[in-house]
Structure formats: C-alpha cells, structure tokens
Amino acid sequence: xxxxxxxxxxxxxxxxxxxxxxxxxxxxxxxxxxxxxxxxxxxxxxxxxxxxxxxxxxxxxxxxxxxxxxxxxxxxxxxxxxxxxxxxxxxxxxxxxxxxxxxxxxxxxxxxxxxxxxxxxxxxxxxxxxxxxxxxxxxxxxxxxxxxxxxxxxxxxxxxxxxxxxxxxxxxxxxxxxxxxxxxxxxxxxxxxxxxxxxxxxxxxxxxxxxxxxxxxxxxxxxxxxxxxxxxxxxxxxxxxxxxxxxxxxxxxxxxxxxxxxxxxxxxxxxxxxxxxxxxxxxxxxxxxxxxxxxxxxxxxxxxxxxxxxxxxxxxxxxxxxxxxxxxxxxxxxxxxxxxxxxxxxxxxxxxxxxxxxxxxxxxxxxxxxxxxxxxxxxxxxxxxxxxxxxxxxxxxxxxxxxxxxxxxxxxxxxxxxxxxxxxxxxxxxxxxxxxxxxxxxxxxxxxxxxxxxxxxxxxxxxxxxxxxxxxxxxxxxxxxxxxxxxxxxxxxxxxxxxxxxxxxxxxxxxxxxxxxxxxxxxxxxxxxxxxxxxxxxxxxxxxxxxxxxxxxxxxxxxxxxxxxxxxxxxxxxxxxxxxxxxxxxxxxxxxxxxxxxxxxxxxxxxxxxxxxxxxxxxxxxxxxxxxxxxxxxxxxxxxxxxxxxxxxxxxxxxxxxxxxxxxxxxxxxxxxxxxxxxxxxxxxxxxxxxxxxxxxxxxxxxxxxxxxxxxxxxxxxxxxxxx
Numbered sequence: 001x002x003x004x005x006x007x008x009x010x011x012x013x014x015x016x017x018x019x020x021x022x023x024x025x026x027x028x029x030x031x032x033x034x035x036x037x038x039x040x041x042x043x044x045x046x047x048x049x050x051x052x053x054x055x056x057x058x059x060x061x062x063x064x065x066x067x068x069x070x071x072x073x074x075x076x077x078x079x080x081x082x083x084x085x086x087x088x089x090x091x092x093x094x095x096x097x098x099x100x101x102x103x104x105x106x107x108x109x110x111x112x113x114x115x116x117x118x119x120x121x122x123x124x125x126x127x128x129x130x131x132x133x134x135x136x137x138x139x140x141x142x143x144x145x146x147x148x149x150x151x152x153x154x155x156x157x158x159x160x161x162x163x164x165x166x167x168x169x170x171x172x173x174x175x176x177x178x179x180x181x182x183x184x185x186x187x188x189x190x191x192x193x194x195x196x197x198x199x200x201x202x203x204x205x206x207x208x209x210x211x212x213x214x215x216x217x218x219x220x221x222x223x224x225x226x227x228x229x230x231x232x233x234x235x236x237x238x239x240x241x242x243x244x245x246x247x248x249x250x251x252x253x254x255x256x257x258x259x260x261x262x263x264x265x266x267x268x269x270x271x272x273x274x275x276x277x278x279x280x281x282x283x284x285x286x287x288x289x290x291x292x293x294x295x296x297x298x299x300x301x302x303x304x305x306x307x308x309x310x311x312x313x314x315x316x317x318x319x320x321x322x323x324x325x326x327x328x329x330x331x332x333x334x335x336x337x338x339x340x341x342x343x344x345x346x347x348x349x350x351x352x353x354x355x356x357x358x359x360x361x362x363x364x365x366x367x368x369x370x371x372x373x374x375x376x377x378x379x380x381x382x383x384x385x386x387x388x389x390x391x392x393x394x395x396x397x398x399x400x401x402x403x404x405x406x407x408x409x410x411x412x413x414x415x416x417x418x419x420x421x422x423x424x425x426x427x428x429x430x431x432x433x434x435x436x437x438x439x440x441x442x443x444x445x446x447x448x449x450x451x452x453x454x455x456x457x458x459x460x461x462x463x464x465x466x467x468x469x470x471x472x473x474x475x476x477x478x479x480x481x482x483x484x485x486x487x488x489x490x491x492x493x494x495x496x497x498x499x500x501x502x503x504x505x506x507x508x509x510x511x512x513x514x515x516x517x518x519x520x521x522x523x524x525x526x527x528x529x530x531x532x533x534x535x536x537x538x539x540x541x542x543x544x545x546x547x548x549x550x551x552x553x554x555x556x557x558x559x560x561x562x563x564x565x566x567x568x569x570x571x572x573x574x575x576x577x578x579x580x581x582x583x584x585x586x587x588x589x590x591x592x593x594x595x596x597x598x599x600x601x602x603x604x605x606x607x608x609x610x611x612x613x614x615x616x617x618x619x620x621x622x623x624x625x626x627x628x629x630x631x632x633x634x635x636x637x638x639x640x641x642x643x644x645x646x647x648x649x650x651x652x653x654x655x656x657x658x659x660x661x662x663x664x665x666x667x668x669x670x671x672x673x674x675x676x677x678x679x680x681x682x683x684x685x686x687x688x689x690x691x692x693x694x695x696x697x698x699x700x701x702x703x704x705x706x707x708x709x710x711x712x713x714x715x716x717x718x719x720x721x722x723x724x
Contacts, residue, residue, distance in 0.1 A: 010194065011133045012148040014187045018125030019152030020159070021180045023258070025090065026051055027160045027251060028173050029115050032092050033107065046107035048233055048254075052338070052345040053108075054116060058123030059338040063331035065124075066131045074192035077121070077128065081185045084117040088181060089174035105350075118181060125149075125184075127334040132195060134327045142327055147262035154258045157251040161717075169714035217323060218336055224320040225340025226347070227368045228313040232257045233348040234362035235309045238302060256310040264317035272318035277376045279315040279369075282308050284430045284447055287366040292455030312369050319374055357468045358459060358475055363451055370444045396442040403432045403446045407453030429453070471560040478569050486510070486673055489539045489564060496561075497539025498673060499570050507575055510673035512605075512640060513541045516699075518664035518679025519603055519636050525695050526550070526601055533598070533628065535587040535616070536605040540565045540572035543580060552580040553599075555587035557606070588621050597630045605638040617646065618711045622653045632685040634692065635659070640678045648707035650680050656710040660686040662693050662700040 030047040065073050093113040095106070126149035130142040164173050235253045264272050286308040289301055325333050344365075352361035406429045429450055452460075462468050467478040477490045480501070488498035488511075497513075500506050514520050519542065526532065528548025537556040546552055554573075556562055562582060565573045573580060583590050587606060602625055606616055615621060625635050639646040647663060654661045661682040668676045680703065683689050693700045709715070 007194070008133070008145070010191060011129050012145055014184070014191055015126050015129050015145055015148045016152035016155075017180070017184050017187055018122050018129075019149045020156040021177065021184060022119065022122050022125075023153040023156035023254075024160055024164065024180070025115060025119065025177055026254075027157070028164070028170070028177065029090060029092075029111055031165065032090075032114075032170055033110060046349055047111050048236075049342075049345045049349045050108040050111040050116075051119065052229065052342040054112070054119045055123045056335070056338040056342045058120045058125075059127050059331070059335040061120065062124040062128040062131065063335045065128065066331045070132065070195055073128070073132070074188075074196070077124075078185065078189060078192060081121050081188065084121050085178075085181060085185070087115075087117050088178040089171075090115050090118075090177060091174065122181070122184065125188075127331050129191065130334075131331050132191065134330065142330060144265065146265045150258045150261035150265075154255050157255040157258070161251060166717035169712075171714060213325070213329065213332075217325075220323055221320060221333065221336045222340040222343065223368075223372060224316050224323070225337040226344035227365055227372060228257060228260070228309075228316050229341040229344030230348040230361065230365045231309050231312065231344075231369070233345055234352075234359060234365055235305055237348075237359055238305060238362065253306055253309055256306065257313050260310055260313035260317050263314050265321050272314055272321075275311050276315040276318055276374055279308075279311045279373055280376060280443075281430070282311050283366065283370055283373070284450060287363075287370075287447060288426070288430070288450030288454050290363040290366050290456075291360075291451045291459045312366075312373075315373055316369065319372070353470055353472065357463050357470045363456070366451075367444060367448060370447050371440065375438050375440055375443070396439040399432050400442050400445050400449075403429050403449050406432070407449035410450075410453035411457045426450070426454070469560050469563075471558050473558040473560070476560060476564070478564065487569070489561075489570065495675065497541045497570065497572075499539060499541070499572065500673060506571060507544045508673075509541050509544055511541065511675045512638060512666075512677035513545075514666060514669070514672060514674040514677075517666040517674075517677050518681055518700075519605075519638070519677075520545070520666075521664070521695055522601060522603075522634055522636050522681060522692055525692060530600040531598060531630075532600065533591075533602040534605065535591075535603065537561050537565065537573075537582070538605065539570040540577075542603065542605075543572045543577040544575065546577045546580075552577050554580055554582045555590055556582060556584060557586050559584055588616055588624055591624050591628045594628050596627050597633075598628050599633060600630050601634045601636070602629055603636045603638070614711070614716055615713065617649050617653070618713050618716060619653060619656060620713050622657050622659075626657065626659075626684065629684075632688050633683065634688055635682040637680045637682065638677065639680060640676065647678070647680065647704045649711055650682070651703040652706035652708065652710040654682055654703060655706050659684060660689045661703050662689055663703055664700050666699075 026047060033047070065076060068076070091114065092110060095110055095113070126146065130145050133145060134142040164176065168176065232253050263275070266272070286301075286304045289304075320337070348361050348365070352359075410426065410429070429446060432446055462477060462479065469476050474491050476496075478487065479490060480487050481498075485501060486498045487501055489496045495511055498510050500508060500510065509515060509520060512519075515524065523532070523542065523545035526545075526547075527550075529550065531551045531553075532546070533553045533555065534542050535555045537554045538561065540554075543552065543554075562584065564570055568574075587604075604616065604625070629635060637650055639650060650661070653659065659682040661680055663678065663680045666674065666677045666679075668674060681689060681692055681700075
C-alpha cells in the first residue's frame with residue numbers, strides 16, 4: 001500500500017463516530033419536543049422525516065463536494081463543521097404554537113431549526129469519507145465501510161435509551177453531544193491531514209465512468225431504499241401508539257433497520273441469502289396480519305412485525321447492494337438511497353395520515369416489499385411448474401383462485417368459533433403462496449388475500465361506513481359490541497369510553513369510570529358547587545357525574561375527539577353537561593394559563609391508546625396541577641396500562657411534592673359495561689384523602705413504593721417500570 005493510501009481503520013473510526021452522533025441526537029431532540037405536542041406518538045415520525053430530509057441534503061452536499069480537489073473539499077468541510085458548532089449546544093427554538101391541524105409540518109420545522117446545520121454536515125460523513133477513501137488507487141472496495149456507518153448508528157440509538165437518557169438530564173445530554181461533535185471535527189481534521197499531500201494528479205473526476213446510467217436502475221435503487229424506510233415508520237406507529245411514546249420503542253425498529261445494512265452490505269452475502277428466503281415465508285405468515293387491527297395489540301404480533309421489518313430490510317437492502325454501481329458513482333448511489341429513504345418517510349409520516357383513516361400505509365408497504373423481493377423457490381421440484389408458456393399463467397391463476405376461496409372462508413371464521421379451522425385455513429393459503437414463488441404477481445395476490453381474510457375486510461368496511469377518523473394524535477374508531485348494546489370509541493386498540501345504546505341507560509357511566517371506580521367515588525363525593533376539571537375528553541363519560549351547579553372544564557388536545565361528542569356519536573356531554581367549557585390544546589400548557597386555585601377536583605386521563613404522555617407525569621407537570629387546584633383540592637390520576645406500571649412514578653411525585661394519596665383498583669364487570677381501572681387520588685390536604693377513603697371503603701390502598709427519583713422534564717426513564 002502506498003504512503004498516500006488511506007488507512008481503512010482510520011476512516012472506519014471517523015464514519016462510526018459521525019453515525020453514532022447522528023443517531024444519538026435523533027431521540028434526544030424528539031424527547032425535547034414531546035412536552036410541546038402532548039407526547040404524541042407521531043412526534044417520532046415527524047422527527048424522522050426531518051432527519052431523512054437532512055440526510056438527503058447531507059448526501060447531496062457530499063456528492064457536490066466530491067467533485068472538487070481533495071484539499072478544497074477538506075477545507076470547505078472543516079470550515080462548515082466549525083461554523084455549525086456555533087449553533088450548539090442543541091436547544092429547541094421558541095416558535096409560536098402549532099396551528100390546529102398543522103402539527104405534522106410544525107414539528108419538522110421545529111427540529112430543522114434546532115439541529116439542522118450540524119445534522120446535515122454530520123450526515124455527509126459516511127458518503128464523503130468513503131469517497132475520500134476510494135480516491136487512492138489501491139484503497140480497495142469502499143462499500144464495506146458502510147457497515148461501520150450503520151453499526152455506529154445502531155450503537156448511537158442503543159446508547160440513548162440505555163445510557164444517556166436514564167443517567168443525564170436533557171441539558172447535559174445536549175452538552176455531551178456537543179463534545180462528541182467537537183471530537184468529530186478533530187477526527188476529520190486528522191483524516192484531512194493524512195490526505196493533504198496526496199498527488200494532485202489524481203483528482204476524483206478522473207475516475208468518472210463513461211457509460212450512461214440506466215434510469216430503470218436508478219428507480220430500482222429509489223424503490224429498494226424507500227420501502228424499508230417507510231416500513232420503519234409504519235412499524236414504529238404500531239408500537240408507540242399501543243405501548244408508549246418513548247425513545248426505547250422508537251429506536252427498536254430504526255435500530256434493526258440500520259442493522260440490516262451491515263448484513264446486506266457485508267460483501268459475503270451468506271446471511272442476506274438466508275434471510276432473503278425467510279422473508280418470503282415470513283411476509284405471508286406475519287404480513288397477513290397487517291390489516292387486522294386488534295391483532296396488533298398482541299405483544300407477540302408486535303414483536304413479529306418488528307422481526308419481519310428486519311428480515312425484509314435485509315432482503316431488500318441485499319438486492320440494493322447487488323445493484324450498486326462502480327465506486328466512481330458512490331456518492332450518487334448514496335444520494336439516491338437517501339432520496340428513497342426520504343420518500344418513504346414522507347409517504348408514511350406526512351401523506352398517509354392525510355390520505356388514510358387507518359394505518360393502511362403499513363399494508364401497502366408490505367405489498368410493495370412483496371413486489372420487490374427476489375423470488376426464491378423454496379419447494380424442490382416446483383421450478384418445472386413455472387416453465388414459460390400458457391400453462392404457467394393458467395396454473396398460477398388456478399392457485400390464486402384457490403387462495404381466494406380459502407381467504408373468503410377465513411374471513412367468516414373467528415378464533416372463538418373455530419381456532420383449529422382458522423389455523424388450517426391460514427396454513428393452506430400460505431402453502432399456496434409458497435408454491436406460487438416464481439410468479440410474482442400471483443404471490444403478491446396471495447399476500448393481499450391473506451390480509452383481507454385476516455380482518456382486512458372488516459377494517460375496510462369500517463372505513464367505508466365512515467366510523468373511523470385519523471388525526472396527528474391517532475386513529476379513532478366507533479364500533480358496537482357483538483350484541484349491539486354498547487357503542488365504544490377506540491383509540492388504536494384501547495377503549496376510550498363506551499355508551500349504552502338503550503336510552504334508559506345511556507347516561508350511566510361505563511368503562512373505566514364506573515360508580516365504584518376511584519374517579520366515580522371522588523365525583524360522587526364532590527360538592528354541588530364544585531369546580532371540576534378533566535384532562536382528556538374521550539367519549540365524555542365523566543360528564544354524567546355533573547350535579548347541582550358544578551362548573552366543568554374539559555381539556556382535550558385533539559379536536560377530532562371533540563367531534564364525536566358534538567356530532568351525536570356519544571351524548572354524555574350533550575345530555576349531562578351541555579354548558580361545559582371545552583379547551584382545545586395540550587392540558588399542561590392550558591392549565592398553566594388558568595388562574596391559581598381554579599379547580600376543586602382535577603381528573604387526569606390523557607391517554608393515546610396505551611401510550612402515556614410522559615410530560616404529564618413529571619415534577620413540573622404536578623407543580624402545574626397543584627397550582628391549578630384549590631388548597632384542599634383533589635387530583636385523580638388514571639394509570640391503567642397494559643405494559644407500564646405507572647403507580648411508582650405517581651408515588652414518587654407524591655413523595656417529592658408533599659401530596660397524600662391512595663390507590664383504587666376497580667375490577668371488570670361486563671354486565672355494567674365496566675372495564676378494569678386503576679386510579680390514584682392525591683391531595684395536599686390529608687383530611688381530603690381520608691374523607692374520600694371513608695366513602696370508598698377498604699378498596700382504597702396505600703400507594704406502592706416510589707420509583708426512586710421523581711421524573712422531571714430533564715430526566716425521565718420508564719425502563720424500570722416496564723412489565724416485561
């Protein structure tokens with residue numbers, strides 16, 4: 001190797017460091033923004049669109065810069081890196097609040113202003129450093145260096161929720177990132193010095209290829225990059241909507257997506273070939289559940305969807321690697337890949353919520369993956385079935401018709417009616433799909449039929465009836481139970497209230513708000529002239545506890561939820577509290593605008609499916625609640641959750657803030673339309689808590705041990721609270 005040839009280890013270190021910083025900052029900035037947008041799960045998707053767009057800008061910058069002599073490239077890049085350092089440490093700009101309905105555009109603007117310059121320049125590192133590496137004639141293949149980039153990205157993603165978030169405050173996290181950025185500048189300077197004396201007679205332009213690049217090849221790169229990128233966000237939506245909007249769940253799909261690149265770009269291809277074949281089977285087995293909304297609430301299905309994302313990403317990225325160009329077109333290749341990633345993100349995060357009333361983008365992207373996957377025949381002897389000629393088309397059509405018949409039968413079978421029959425039908429359809437490998441259009445048809453048979457027909461039916469809507473904050477569905485007695489409002493896979501259809505019972509509180517629940521007992525004991533505040537409208541069930549001359553105020557972040565009470569889907573508010581004051585916006589911000597001591601009772605019930613807004617459970621949030629309550633006021637916190645044990649968090653806030661409290665668990669009762677609920681009652685006045693406890697009997701219990709240090713806006717982690 002010549003003295004001017006770059007050292008692979010040095011370049012790998014620079015690329016790893018840049019990518020580590022790049023993906024360490026993404027959850028950091030998104031975590032900073034959560035309190036401004038009600039902890040909405042879509043904050044992460046909006047953030048990803050910004051990061052993908054900035055990544056595209058960084059690759060475009062690297063592509064343009066690579067046409068200059070290396071000395072000039074180094075001078076410009078180091079100068080711009082130094083200028084961008086003036087924007088650090090990272091802090092969110094003071095923008096006016098988002099206009100109603102424009103959150104999906106306001107959030108990207110917020111992120112771009114917060115971290116845009118530094119992020120764009122760091123995102124150019126992987127592509128630019130590989131181009132500097134390959135400038136030496138004997139440097140070797142640069143593409144394996146992309147593995148260092150993605151391993152660095154994966155390490156950064158894991159480092160945030162497992163190390164940085166639990167141990168440091170947000171302001172300290174920003175300072176840590178700034179120090180890492182300065183270290184990166186030093187590393188780039190070392191690489192520049194190593195290449196500074198490279199012969200001027202070896203400009204990068206001399207290696208430019210002469211043969212034109214086919215447009216179809218570029219479009220293939222674009223599609224193979226866009227589909228996995230979109231699947232990352234659609235899978236993330238499923239996780240964060242039904243579990244929690246938190247960095248740990250954000251980074252799992254993105255981390256596996258990034259890990260797929262080293263596997264696919266390794267150069268050996270062994271694992272890529274194995275997973276490519278597995279992808280064809282898993283896509284039928286797991287992707288067939290993509291339109292069954294209730295199935296996504298099952299943690300095993302959610303885990304399977306994440307595994308499917310990884311396998312599909314490896315298979316599609318392996319095909320992308322196989323279609324890579326010669327090193328002279330390296331920066332153009334990465335520019336197109338970045339453009340595909342941005343397109344996938346824009347479709348999933350910005351266009352899909354406007355175009356669809358459900359998460360149809362996930363099913364669409366899975367079908368697109370089926371269209372792009374290499375077709376590997378898995379069953380011996382099936383190759384002769386697909387010899388060219390009319391027999392091929394007739395046989396494929398016959399098998400597809402068989403799959404359609406099985407799917408039609410599947411759509412009329414439920415697990416309760418016949419679990420064994422359902423399993424056999426699914427396996428039969430999947431076997432037909434495996435036999436059809438080699439005929440792409442027929443294989444894709446089988447996947448679509450599985451989706452329709454496994455709940456997709458009902459999902460489409462609900463959309464056709466107009467009983468579903470979608471906003472920045474989630475997907476809402478109005479549905480009736482099997483007996484036609486109750487109408488419920490579902491947010492994702494969680495019930496947010498239900499009402500009896502019988503006029504004689506429609507004012508009766510149901511679901512989490514029964515008369516024996518914590519909130520039911522507290523409202524029953526409230527004075528006739530009490531001032532009541534409720535955070536989270538839902539179906540409006542609590543309104544029917546109003547009595548006497550009580551003044552009620554509802555705080556609701558999503559206007560779409562309010563629409564269900566105003567258009568007659570649910571009549572709790574119209575029947576029981578038609579003059580209630582309804583405030584639209586994030587409750588924490590709106591409560592800060594209320595006069596001190598405004599409420600005698602404040603109920604906190606702000607769920608987004610099972611995703612709990614973390615910013616409503618911090619010390620700063622509880623200080624806001626305490627200010628809004630009268631001195632003897634009562635705070636009721638609803639903490640029912642399938643995956644997170646929030647009781648220790650509330651107990652920690654009670655201990656830190658001088659609150660006295662009790663907890664109450666109310667069990668499910670189908671005959672009364674009640675679901676299991678867990679409420680915690682808090683007050684600064686111990687007599688107020690004792691009074692409530694006396695009214696509720698022995699079912700009130702002591703608060704559990706606290707979670708150690710109380711959450712703050714600067715420092716909060718849910719890792720110790722997860723019900724693994």
